Amino acid sequence: MSRVYKSITELVGRTPLLELSGYEKKHNLKANIIGKLEYFNPNQSVKDRIALAMIEEAEKSGKLKPGDTVVETTSGNTGIGLAAIAAAKGYPFRVYIQDQVSKERFQVIQAFGGKTIKLGEEPVIAKVLEETGGDFVAAIKALKEQVLDKEENVVFLDQCSNPANPAVHKRTTGPEIWEDTDGQVDILVACVGTGGTVSGTGAYLKEKNPNIKIVAVQPGPNSLPDADKNPPEEEITGVHPFEGVPDNLVPATMDRNIYDEYLEVEALDAYNAARELAANDGVLIGTSSGAALHAARVLAEREENKGKKIVAVFPDTGLRYLSTNLFAKAQD
Numbered sequence: 001m002s003r004v005y006k007s008i009t010e011l012v013g014r015t016p017l018l019e020l021s022g023y024e025k026k027h028n029l030k031a032n033i034i035g036k037l038e039y040f041n042p043n044q045s046v047k048d049r050i051a052l053a054m055i056e057e058a059e060k061s062g063k064l065k066p067g068d069t070v071v072e073t074t075s076g077n078t079g080i081g082l083a084a085i086a087a088a089k090g091y092p093f094r095v096y097i098q099d100q101v102s103k104e105r106f107q108v109i110q111a112f113g114g115k116t117i118k119l120g121e122e123p124v125i126a127k128v129l130e131e132t133g134g135d136f137v138a139a140i141k142a143l144k145e146q147v148l149d150k151e152e153n154v155v156f157l158d159q160c161s162n163p164a165n166p167a168v169h170k171r172t173t174g175p176e177i178w179e180d181t182d183g184q185v186d187i188l189v190a191c192v193g194t195g196g197t198v199s200g201t202g203a204y205l206k207e208k209n210p211n212i213k214i215v216a217v218q219p220g221p222n223s224l225p226d227a228d229k230n231p232p233e234e235e236i237t238g239v240h241p242f243e244g245v246p247d248n249l250v251p252a253t254m255d256r257n258i259y260d261e262y263l264e265v266e267a268l269d270a271y272n273a274a275r276e277l278a279a280n281d282g283v284l285i286g287t288s289s290g291a292a293l294h295a296a297r298v299l300a301e302r303e304e305n306k307g308k309k310i311v312a313v314f315p316d317t318g319l320r321y322l323s324t325n326l327f328a329k330a331q332d
Helices: 021-026 047-061 077-089 103-111 123-132 136-146 164-180 196-208 267-281 287-300
Strands: 017-019 032-037 069-074 093-097 115-118 154-156 187-191 213-219 261-265 309-314
Touching: 021 032, 021 267, 021 287, 032 164, 032 287, 047 077, 047 164, 069 077, 077 093, 077 103, 093 103, 103 115, 123 136, 164 196, 187 196, 187 287, 196 213, 196 309, 213 287, 261 267, 261 287, 267 287, 287 309
Parallel strands: 032 309, 069 093, 069 154, 093 115, 187 213, 187 309, 213 261
Antiparallel strands: 017 032
16 A cells, blocks of 8 residues: 655644653653654644644635635744645745744744744734733734734634634544553643643543543743743743633633643753653653653652553654753753
């Protein structure tokens, strides 16, 4: 049977699970930590899944037509996935991207022919962010109403409210984990950006076995902007708080009824986990993956979890962070 594929759209999903034996041994863990390596997607992140799903749903509904420009706001990986899928399908692509993301993200999106605009350089967004003290949701709403809705042949996919986001994880990521573990999974760990991964994957796994524990991860207080909106020294890219914040700041794609527990992880702990994994298992992961790994370790060290299987979703590769401090310092 031929194994020659016709488009990168055929390569999305079916990412492998890997038990992190070296990391387990280093920390003398009595539970198994299994990484869901989403960087095996064609554009090296979990966001390939929602990029393909949102574009295909827009096509099926008639919302997206040949010649239309696909538009999104992102911290990077969704933009990369959309830029690649849009290129493969022949759509122009424009992305409004957070100012502080690594330069690799800008370069990759531009390589796929996408147009990148920093959020701070879009007057409408900059004004709303200043007036609201950094309310990203309000800024995106203003962008849609004051800019995008006035343009023709523009389709704003809006990953933070698009139901195709969690739906694709319920349709693909969850079943993959269940099938590849033969149903032997006790705990799922996933970081929250839009919340689509933990919501969709968690929903599927709960349907298969209500006893599976779903753990969502958000940044710790030292890894968030301070009261004056100054950014932290180190941050976990693409991961945002969902507990202890106003409801209007939580994306519609985040189901806060799906998780049994949430953990806070500081950026330095996420960085150290990523460095340790690289040194002990030869696996290079990004900051959000490091946060998921650290959270999984916290769970694995609990006596009640002895002998259990913990699956942690690793959203992307560490190659996207070589211009940051993630791997700048040698492991102690």
